[in-house]
Amino acid sequence: MNGIVKSKTSTIYFEDFGFENTRFNGEIHSNISGLKYTIHLKNEQDVLEGEILDKLSKFSVDLNYKGKEIKGEIHKNLTGTKDTWDLQFLEHKLTGTVSHNLVGTTCTYNLSYNNIKITGKIHEKLNSIEYDLLFDTKKITGSMTTNFTGVKHTYRLEAEELSEGEFVVFLFIESIKLMNEHIAEIDDFQNKNKN
Numbered sequence: 001m002n003g004i005v006k007s008k009t010s011t012i013y014f015e016d017f018g019f020e021n022t023r024f025n026g027e028i029h030s031n032i033s034g035l036k037y038t039i040h041l042k043n044e045q046d047v048l049e050g051e052i053l054d055k056l057s058k059f060s061v062d063l064n065y066k067g068k069e070i071k072g073e074i075h076k077n078l079t080g081t082k083d084t085w086d087l088q089f090l091e092h093k094l095t096g097t098v099s100h101n102l103v104g105t106t107c108t109y110n111l112s113y114n115n116i117k118i119t120g121k122i123h124e125k126l127n128s129i130e131y132d133l134l135f136d137t138k139k140i141t142g143s144m145t146t147n148f149t150g151v152k153h154t155y156r157l158e159a160e161e162l163s164e165g166e167f168v169v170f171l172f173i174e175s176i177k178l179m180n181e182h183i184a185e186i187d188d189f190q191n192k193n194k195n
Contacts, residue, residue, distance in 0.1 A: 001140070001167075005153040005178065012178050014041055019159060022167050024048070028175060030182065037179055039063060041171070048168065054183065059176070061087060065168055074176065085111060089172070090165055107177065109133060113169050122177065131157055135166050 003017030003024075012028040026041035026048075037052040050063030050070070057078070063070040072087030072094075081102060087094040096111035096118070104124075111118040120133035120140075133140040142157035162170065 001142075001155065001157040001159040003155050005155070006151055007153065007178065007182065008151065012175075012182060017041075017155065017171070018043065018167065019162070022164055024171060028179065030179075034183065039175065041175075048171070052179065054179075059179075063172075065090060070172065089113060089169065092165075094169065094172075109173070111173075114165070116166070118169070118173075133170075135162060135170075138162060138166070140170065 001019040004015040005017065006013040006015070010030050010032070014024050014026055014028075017024045022043055024041045024043050026039075028041075029038045030036065031038075035054045037054070039048060039050055039052065041048045046066050048063060048065040048070075050061075052063070053060040057076050059074040059076075061070060061072055061074065068090045070087060070089050072085075072089075074087070075084045077083075079102075081100050083098045083100075085094060085096055085098065092114035094111060094113045096109075098111070099108040100106070106124070107122045109118055109120055109122075116136045118133065118135055120131075122133070123130045128143045128145045130143050131140055138160040140157055140159045140162075142155070144153050144155045144157075146153050159167075159170075
């Protein structure tokens, strides 16, 4: 599983992100206030599209893929260390928690999708992010490296025979992670400009 993601001021671009015949291109675009994200990611046959609204303590999700809804909420606790997911995702539930350590370098996943447990960690190192996730017994491991400007993210991941639905779940998980990073960068920029 590989691909390129480029993060620019208001847009996150996906280039050839995926594996085998399931490769997505497109973008996640935020409005000026950073409170609305429009998603348009497509592969050869289908489009994952819709909106995610950032309502301070939660993401409100309204997407669809292949005519099926991805809808619900991701609630954030006050300290920003734990997100609680409650979504209807392609006719199944995607629920559980994602925990973040206080310095923001590790995300710990404890989610459930269609009787599949999604567990493991994504850990930030000096110039890369290491992936160690399980979709039940199927592993997703490897790294994402960024170039020196921090704009270009190159993914080199190994994934064991994920179904298309499971990959779309991973794509969604990664999109939320990238959006959270984008929000943190905006907050950091605004805080620096206050001084």
